[in-house]
Amino acid sequence: MPNPNAAMLVIGDEILSGRTRDANMHHLAGVLTERGIDLREVRIVSDDHKAIVAAVRALSRAYDHVFTSGGIGPTHDDITADAVAEAMGAAIDVRDDARALLEAHYARLDQELNAARMRMARIPDGAALIDNPISAAPGFTIGNVHVMAGVPTIFQAMVDSLIPRLTGGVPLVSATVRIKRGEGDIAAPLGDLSRAYPDLRFGSYPFIREGVFGSNIVIRGSDAGQVDAAEQELRALFPGAAT
Amino acid sequence: MPNPNAAMLVIGDEILSGRTRDANMHHLAGVLTERGIDLREVRIVSDDHKAIVAAVRALSRAYDHVFTSGGIGPTHDDITADAVAEAMGAAIDVRDDARALLEAHYARLDQELNAARMRMARIPDGAALIDNPISAAPGFTIGNVHVMAGVPTIFQAMVDSLIPRLTGGVPLVSATVRIKRGEGDIAAPLGDLSRAYPDLRFGSYPFIREGVFGSNIVIRGSDAGQVDAAEQELRALFPGAAT
Numbered sequence: 001m002p003n004p005n006a007a008m009l010v011i012g013d014e015i016l017s018g019r020t021r022d023a024n025m026h027h028l029a030g031v032l033t034e035r036g037i038d039l040r041e042v043r044i045v046s047d048d049h050k051a052i053v054a055a056v057r058a059l060s061r062a063y064d065h066v067f068t069s070g071g072i073g074p075t076h077d078d079i080t081a082d083a084v085a086e087a088m089g090a091a092i093d094v095r096d097d098a099r100a101l102l103e104a105h106y107a108r109l110d111q112e113l114n115a116a117r118m119r120m121a122r123i124p125d126g127a128a129l130i131d132n133p134i135s136a137a138p139g140f141t142i143g144n145v146h147v148m149a150g151v152p153t154i155f156q157a158m159v160d161s162l163i164p165r166l167t168g169g170v171p172l173v174s175a176t177v178r179i180k181r182g183e184g185d186i187a188a189p190l191g192d193l194s195r196a197y198p199d200l201r202f203g204s205y206p207f208i209r210e211g212v213f214g215s216n217i218v219i220r221g222s223d224a225g226q227v228d229a230a231e232q233e234l235r236a237l238f239p240g241a242a243t
Numbered sequence: 244m245p246n247p248n249a250a251m252l253v254i255g256d257e258i259l260s261g262r263t264r265d266a267n268m269h270h271l272a273g274v275l276t277e278r279g280i281d282l283r284e285v286r287i288v289s290d291d292h293k294a295i296v297a298a299v300r301a302l303s304r305a306y307d308h309v310f311t312s313g314g315i316g317p318t319h320d321d322i323t324a325d326a327v328a329e330a331m332g333a334a335i336d337v338r339d340d341a342r343a344l345l346e347a348h349y350a351r352l353d354q355e356l357n358a359a360r361m362r363m364a365r366i367p368d369g370a371a372l373i374d375n376p377i378s379a380a381p382g383f384t385i386g387n388v389h390v391m392a393g394v395p396t397i398f399q400a401m402v403d404s405l406i407p408r409l410t411g412g413v414p415l416v417s418a419t420v421r422i423k424r425g426e427g428d429i430a431a432p433l434g435d436l437s438r439a440y441p442d443l444r445f446g447s448y449p450f451i452r453e454g455v456f457g458s459n460i461v462i463r464g465s466d467a468g469q470v471d472a473a474e475q476e477l478r479a480l481f482p483g484a485a486t
Contacts, residue, residue, distance in 0.1 A: 013446050016282045017415070018272030019461060020448070021264075025287075029261030039259045041294070044268075044285040047446070051284070074427045075447040075458075076434040116430030135456070151449050172260070184317045187359030191319040203256050203290070204318040205263070206394050208377070215318075218262060 003169030004037045007059040010044040011052055011070035011080050012150055024069040024155045031159055036169030037065065047077045049086075056087035060145050065166065067159075070150030072139065074116040080147060081122050081140075088142050090124035098123045098138055105136030131161040170222040175231040180241045182206075182213040189237045190217065197230045199223065246412030247280045247307040252298050253287040254313035254323050255393055267312040267398045274402055279412030280308065290314060295326035303330065303388050308409065310402075313393030315382065317359040323390060324365050324383075331385050333367035341366045341381055348379030374404040413465040418474040421486045425449075425456040432480045433460065440473045442466065 045051040071080030085092035098121035120137035130139030139148040148158040200221040288294040314323030328335035341364035363380035373382035382391040391401040443464040
């Protein structure tokens with residue numbers, strides 16, 4: 001059986017404006033790879049209701065799982081929960097279970113659970129909550145869409161509570177060979193090798209360091225023996241240049 | 244007239260597997276913001292012909308400009324040029340102008356222009372070349388799609404030669420106010436402020452530092468006077484907490 005596949009939707013103007021560099025994508029990509037869930041696509045959209053609805057609909061239909069980050073806080077630009085509800089055809093309102101989590105949290109901190117914070121208890125009908133051990137306001141799963149916070153520490157905590165619930169696949173193993181040769185010298189033998197191992201994927205990631213062209217060749221597959229054999233063949237093709 | 248808008252398409256398995264962190268998106272986002280071109284969406288897809296064709300078609304129709312990075316080198320996994328040609332309905336083959344650039348480059352280096360390297364001269368009919376001062380193999384513009392390399396130094400050099408050709412808009416100016424208060428305390432006055440300045444965008448980007456919750460409020464707009472006035476009002480709302 002093929003591994004489950006997935007897409008991620010990052011919601012937030014701050015990445016599109018170049019103000020911040022996304023960290024959640026890189027984290028999720030690593031976790032999913034370990035779990036044997038293939039991340040096939042990432043989209044980043046701004047805090048725009050229509051854009052979020054359209055992206056959630058498209059990705060939810062095309063992939064086994066969709067993971068979102070961002071836009072579930074208490075401020076006016078936090079519109080993800082309502083957009084996801086619309087995309088999935090679900091009603092949304094303050095839900096008692098989410099409200100109870102927030103009441104307990106803010107009572108403990110002796111802070112007011114005001115109207116803005118109460119917006120974080122808006123959860124679509126039929127959704128399962130995702131635990132937030134840091135600031136209580138939960139994420140949620142509706143259908144195959146998993147909605148999580150954008151703050152990296154909270155996103156990572158939510159991923160930690162969500163991932164064990166999901167059925168994984170066969171984790172990919174990989175080997176990297178760094179070759180100090182231009183890609184143009186590597187291309188033909190690498191193409192031959194990739195045809196000799198049709199179950200593996202060979203990626204070539206060129207670099208320039210101190211004026212020298214080279215490439216990191218990454219071999220990926222689910223069979224560690226095959227990956228190892230291909231790695232040895234590749235190293236033998238470039239004696240002295242491969243590290 | 245509204246600013247031109249744009250999308251970016253990042254092509255490459257290495258980001259989706261969590262192996263590398265994308266740098267080109269962050270760079271392009273900053274450059275476009277300065278130039279007054281609004282980056283509205285980013286997609287990341289793997290080295291998969293169908294996925295690239297579908298994404299280029301969708302983004303090319305939806306936005307004024309599409310910028311791609313990755314997949315135009317000499318190895319078997321470099322399939323972007325052919326996929327873009329298909330998406331834009333253009334024929335593609337080795338083109339004389341691109342071949343001449345490669346011939347001159349490899350003659351200068353006293354290296355062989357082999358079959359693999361010659362693939363980098365495959366350019367769709369009707370495309371305009373984008374200069375590559377680092378390794379000669381050009382990017383290209385076809386219709387509203389700008390195809391560039393994935394290696395960050397080459398990507399940045401191509402962006403430098405491309406951007407002056409494009410009509411820009413009014414650059415956004417922004418102000419950031421760091422407020423050491425939970426977003427739940429900021430949300431109501433911030434919402435009021437955003438309604439008082441309908442031409443500005445107010446983003447709230449929460450953080451947790453040493454156990455303290457706070458948020459960076461970013462005010463963006465094309466009118467520097469309005470941004471400044473809104474910033475002063477916001478600071479006055481949180482005396483002592485805003486830095």
